[in-house]
Each structure stands twice: as structure tokens, then as C-alpha cells.
Amino acid sequence: MDPVLNPFAPGAGSPPPELAGRNEVREAVRICIERLRRARAAKSVLLIGLRGVGKTVLLEQMRRDAEASGAHTVHFEAPENRSLPALLAPQLRLALMRLNRVEAAKDFAVRGLRALAGFASKLKLAYKDIEVGLDYAPEPGLADNGDLEADLGAFLEQVGRAAQAANTVLVIFIDELQYVEEAQLAALISALHRCAQQRMPVTVVGAGLPQLRGRMGEAKSYAERLFEFAEIGPLAIADAKLAITVPANEEGVDVEPDAVDLIVTETQGYPYFLQEWGKCAWDVAAASPITANDVKGASSEVIAALDESFFRVRFDRLTPAEKKYLRAMAELGPGPHRSGDIAQQLGRRVESFGPLRSSLILKGMIWSPTHGDTAFTVPLFDGFMKRIMPGDAWRTAS
Template sequence: MTEMASNPFTPGSGLYPPYFAGRKREEDIFKKNIKQTIAGTPMHMSIIGDWASGKTSLLKKFKETAEGEKCFVCKIVSPNTDSIAVFVNTISKSIADEIKLKEGMPFFKRVKSKVDKLTGIQAFGFGASIQKEDNLTPQFDLRIGLRTVWNELKEDYKGIVLFIDDLDTITESKTKRKQIILTLRNALMESIDDGVKVMCVVTGANLFEQFEVAHGPLVRFFEPLILGNLNDNEARDAILIPLESSGIKFDPDVIKRIIETTQGQPYYIQEFCYHLFENAINDKVTTAVYDASYDSIMHDIAAKVWNQKTRQLGDTNSKILHIISTGRNTTSQIEKHAGGNFGISAGAVRTALSRMQRENKVKKNGRGVYIMEDALFREYLKTIF
């Protein structure tokens, strides 16, 4: 190859994948909900998926769709906080910043002047200095703030779409989590009565547990979309379509091995293809190139993702998952090995297994065997203790 072609694969870059594969169902549901919101019946959604399952890429696709429907779009990164007021302020400040960016300072000042005139409401991100009355709440602030913003935007936009990313990271406190999520839900429900055409899409890795802790109906209020891995055809498209104009060819056996090894996990596909593309010999990626690249790919994923993931899991959980990864995967086997090798009590093992089941980190089949579905992470865990 006389001149190195640009690598079309983008693992962990925050950019779109080179080909957006396998999310037509999710796109269709979002388009339907956007149209209902614009028609005056707001529909809210939750996108549920583990790390690197494509949540961020899907939000970017949704953003394109919403803007194509002439909606005002604002992305909010959920803060880590126990405070309802801080959570609401994060939403309001994000909206205010987006108005500055998209509409300019004159429009921003016009909205600010309307917010300033509302008795009792705090800044709602617009820098107002009005004192808050004791009987008013962040829920009221959010409701009135959304109504005020919508009344100013509705001449130019058909609706408002809020994307709240990583909602499951707000707080470890179940009580505070319940209050925060209910505040958001209640303000959005009240906004319907106010005629505000606002749609909210929240994302997280473990939102079902969060919602069930908060209130059962929340699962129905935020229509859940669970992101799974790509099927074989979708994964093949994610590999081949970006290569079409690159001049690089992947052997059929290499494509098959990528699909089997990654299990169709979008991030893993990007990571494998990026490295293999870089290591192509004479514009080709053969099984020999695949074999020679495998260890460096695993090392790169570990450095970017798995090392941090095990730290977040904590010592006890990581050791239990390590035991499961080595094939000791019944309760009695795990307890025996955890006690004998790591000094973890049987009670601590059962508590950890129960919690990790709820969080979908492990599953238990009908024979009482614990299973980790992520084969590559399982392979990594074998090596860390």
C-alpha cells in the first residue's frame, strides 16, 4: 500500500461509528414518539444498555432526527448528586446554554426577562436573582421554566427534546434517587397540562432497577428501549460497509471471527476493526494478521474499559466474577473458592451474587449456574487474580 488509507473505524472517540448499524427499530419508535409529541401528546423514552452498547451513538442519531423535525434539542449529562435542586438546575442551565448557542444573546435575554418576572421561580439557568419562596419546589421551577421557554420557542420550533444521559449515575441513595426521578416525571406530566410539547429521553446502563425502586409506573412513563448486540447480518454490515471505499479487504474468515469473538457488541467490533485495519499487510487482513493483532486488541480494550470497570465493581465483586470466569459457577463452587482463596464469607458471596443479578452483571440459569454473557470480559477476568 503506497499511501495509508484513513481508518474508518472510531472506537471510543465519541464520534459516530462509520456505519450506523442495527438500530432501525429504535429509530422508528423515536420517530413515532417525536410525531406524537409535536401533535401535542408528548411521549418519553428510556434507552437502556450496558457500557459501549451504542447509547451515545443512538442519541446522536436521535438528535439528527429531532432537528430534522424542527425540534429544539438539548443534551444534559446527569450530575452525580443527592440534590433535587442541583439536578433541576443542571437541566435548566443546559437549556439556557443551548439557547445562547442556537438563538444568540438577544433571544436569550428576552427569555431571561420573562423568567425574571415569574414570582418565586429561581434562575432556571438564566441568572435571575429572585428569591425563592419557601413553599415552592424544584419541580415547580422545572415546570414553569419549561413552560416559559416553550412559549418563547414555539414560534420557531415544533417541540423540545431533552436528552438526559447517564441518569442511573445520579446518586447511590435509593431515597434520593426516587425523589429525583419522580420530580422529573411529575414536572413532565404537569407540562402536558401546560401545553408544552416537550419529550424527554433518558439513558443508563441499569435504569430498570432505578425505576422500580422509584415507582413502578415510571417504566411505562419512560418507554424502555433495551439495546442488545447486533445480529450477524448487522455486525457484518458494520464491518464491511465502512471498508467499501478504503481499499482494505478483510478475509471472510476474519469477518467471521470478529463477529463470533465480539458477539456483535458494537464497541468491540469497532475496536477489533480499527486495529486490524491498522495492521493490514498489502491492503489485506488475513487470519494471520488477526492472530498477530489479538493480544494488542485485548490490551487496548483493557486499558480503555475493563481496568476501570473492575475498579468500579469493587474488590469482592471482581473476585467473584473472576471465579465464575474460570468455570466455578455454581453457588457452592463460588463460595468454596471465594472462602479458600480470597477469604470472602459465604454470606458476602450470596449478597454480592444477588446484587449483581439485579444489576444484570451475571445471570443464573435454570440449573443454578451463574453466567457472564460478555465472553471477552470473561476472558480478561481470568487473568487479573
């Protein structure tokens, strides 16, 4: 069939043609925004899930939903090598500049920009990566103590007052939130707490790997009371089928039920993999309908594509010792696995792997569902590890 018309969209953050199965969490964010607009209490929302479940896509869709409702939004990803103040400062400046165009909010927006000047200039010593344009002189005593937790709270409150005067809500969308350092997470949580106490219309909608829930609790014990944690997992079978059939049908192409069932089985309902299998099955099929044989013929191409992109980009960041540890996990199956069982595969005491496990957690490769358990953050990664490190040679590799 014509590849130009292929509706499926595998790719990092690429929006799927059919965003199936996510209406409940979208509605939760809508309710949060509308409650804040009316000065009512509402929890910020965090999307928690493995790689490939569509958190980034969902975050962007919710940002578009928020903008359509009249909310003001900022959106950024938190990489491993940037500080939260450096990411927040330029984005909140843009939000304040937009609010400054609203007549009723001008004075509050200007004071917010003065708070930004104090915030950035004092914290520049501690966070040297802060780069932001300053439009007004700082106001002495406003967000300029040089203490991140106190200053971020004061700064975010001023942004909230500008949003309140403009009769809108500021929604801060943050992806990969698990990479933010604990002290900076604590400051963000504390600032949101201050806004909640003052009934300021400011909220965060974030996304991160499963370890984010625990990290939030470690940063501030009251984090559970400020956030709604939405578990984003593989799609239910019915929704996974819709993710395949609806886009194809809209292009006048049918997918036989056996073909749909096979795709759902192969992908285990993970949205990213659904897009890869859908794309390749379309390209392999000679004509409508797409059959189970087409899906079978596409599977080797899909696995090769995943190995070279989705899986390989993560594998290449690992040290030899980290690769060996993950290969030992793969030998045991998809997981989760007891840390002692993994250590036994490697012939060493479990205590000796503490630093290695910590490094893999920081890199976002593994997480601990319960005490003593270890699981991959990337679905189907066990199969990839067996393909890229076949046989038993990995056991004796240095």
C-alpha cells in the same frame, strides 16, 4: 495498509463510520418528536443496554437528527457526583435563550427564565452544586417552593410553553441516567408527566445501563406508561458484518468473508469491540483483502488494547473486595449467575454480600436481570477478570 486511512473508530462515544442496525429506534424518536410538534401524545424514549453497545453514539446521532428536523435540544451526561438540578438548569437556560430569539416565543421564554431564577435560587440550599446565570428576576410563586418535584414540573412546563409558541419541540438528551438519585429521577418523571398532561412539546431521550428500567419504576410507579424502553444490544449478524465491510469498502478495501465471520464471532456483535477489531485488523493487514489470518494476528493486540483501556478503567475503580467478587463471577463464566453460586465460590453466606453487591450496582459494574441473578454490565468482562487475576490466588487474598 495506510493507518491514516483506517476508517474504524474505537473510543468512548466516537461515532462509527457505519451506524448499522439502529434505524428502528432512530425512527421511534423521530415519530415521538413529530407527534409532540403536533400536540399529540408521545412517550419519551430510554435506551437500555450494557457498556459497549453504542448507546452514547446513538444518543448523539439522534440529537443531530432532532436538530436537523428543527427541534431544540440540550444534551448532557449524568455523572455520579452531580445533581440533576445542577445539570438541567444551565442547559435549559441555553434552550430558553435560543427560544427568546423567536419573536412569537419571546414572552414565554422570558417567563421561563424567571421560573429558572426562582427554581435555582430556592433549590440552591438543597443542591449546592447548582451554578447558573440568572438573566431575569424571579416571579414570586413560579417554581420557587423549594420542593424539587413541584418546582421542576412548573419550570419544565414554562419551557414547554416557550417551545410550543416557537412551533418546535424541546428534546432533553441525558446519558448515564442510571446515576441520577431516585428522588431526582422521581422529580424528572413527575415533570414529564405534567408536561404530557398539558400537551407541552417536551420529551426526554435518555440512555442507561439495564438497571435503569427498574430504577425508573421504583422512582414512580407510572414510569412504564411515560417511557418507551428500547433495548440496545449487540448487533444482529448481518448488521455486524455491515459495520465491518461498509467502512472498509468505502476506502477501496475488501474483507474476506471468513475474516468478517471471525470478527463477528470474536466481538459477539458488540459495536465497540467491532471497531477495535476492525481497526487492528486493518493495521495488521499488508494489503487488501483483509484475511482471517490478519484478524487472528490482530486479536492479541485488540485484547491488550481493551485490557488497558475499556476494561482497566472500570477495574481500577474497584475495592479489593469488589474485585474478588467479580473474579468469583468470572470463574462461573459470562453469566448471569445465581447470587448463591457466587457466594459459594467465596465460601460465605449470600446475605453477607448485600452491601457489596449494592456498591457494584451503584458503580455500574453489575445488574440483576431477575431476582437472585447477577450479571456483568460490561460484555466480555469475565475474560478480562481471569486475565488480570489469573489462577487461584484471588480466593485467599484479603
